[in-house]
Amino acid sequence: MDIIVAWIVTTIAFLIISWLPLGVEIDTLGKAFIAAAIFGILNAILKPILGVLTFPLIVLTFGLFLFVLNAFIFWLAAKIVPGFRLRWGFWSAIIGALALSVINSILLALID
Template identity: 40%
Template sequence: MRLILKWLLSAVALLAVAYVYSGVQVSSFTSALIAAAVIGLLNAVLRPVLVILTLPVSIVTLGLFLFVINALMFWSASGLLSGFHVNGFWAALLGSLIYSALGLIIDAALSKSPG
C-alpha cells in the first residue's frame, strides 16, 4: 500500500515540477503516473550501473557528478515517453533537482505516517 501511495505522490510531484518549471511538461496525470514509474525503474536498474561506472569522476568532483546522472535519468525518461517532455539537459538538471527535493519530502512524510 505504501508503494502505491509513494507512486501516486511521485506523480503529483512530477506535475508540481511541470507547474513550477516551464522546462518540464507533463500532459496529464496518467502521463505523470507512467513517467514516475519509468523514472523509478530507471533509477532502480540503470542508475546503480552508471554510478559504479562513473565512480572515478564522482570522486574527483566530490559527488557532484551524481547530479548529472540524476539529470540523465530524468531526461532519458522523457525520451522514452510521449506525454512527458524535458527541454534539454539543463532543464533536466533543474527538473531532477526539484523532483528529488519533492521526493525527499514525500519519503519523510511517509516514514512518519503510522502503519
C-alpha cells in the same frame, strides 16, 4: 505497499514540477503516473550500473556527478514517455531532477 506510496509521491512531485516554470512539461495525470513508473524503473536498473561505471568521476567531484546521473535518468525518462517533455533539453533535466529530489523529500517527510 511502500512501492505504491513512492510511486504516488513521485507522480505528485512530477505534477508539481510540471506546474513550476522549470521547462518540464507533462500533459496529463496518466502521463505523470507513467513517467513516475519509468523514472523509478530506470533509477532501479540504470543508476547502480552507471554509478559503478562513473565511480571515479563521482569521487573526483565529491559526489556532485550524481546530480548529472540523476539528470540523465530524468532526461531518458522524458525521451521514453510521450507527453513528458523537457523544453530546454538537458538543462531542464538538471533542474527537474534537482526539483524532483527536493519535492520527493518534502512529501515523504510529510507522510512519515
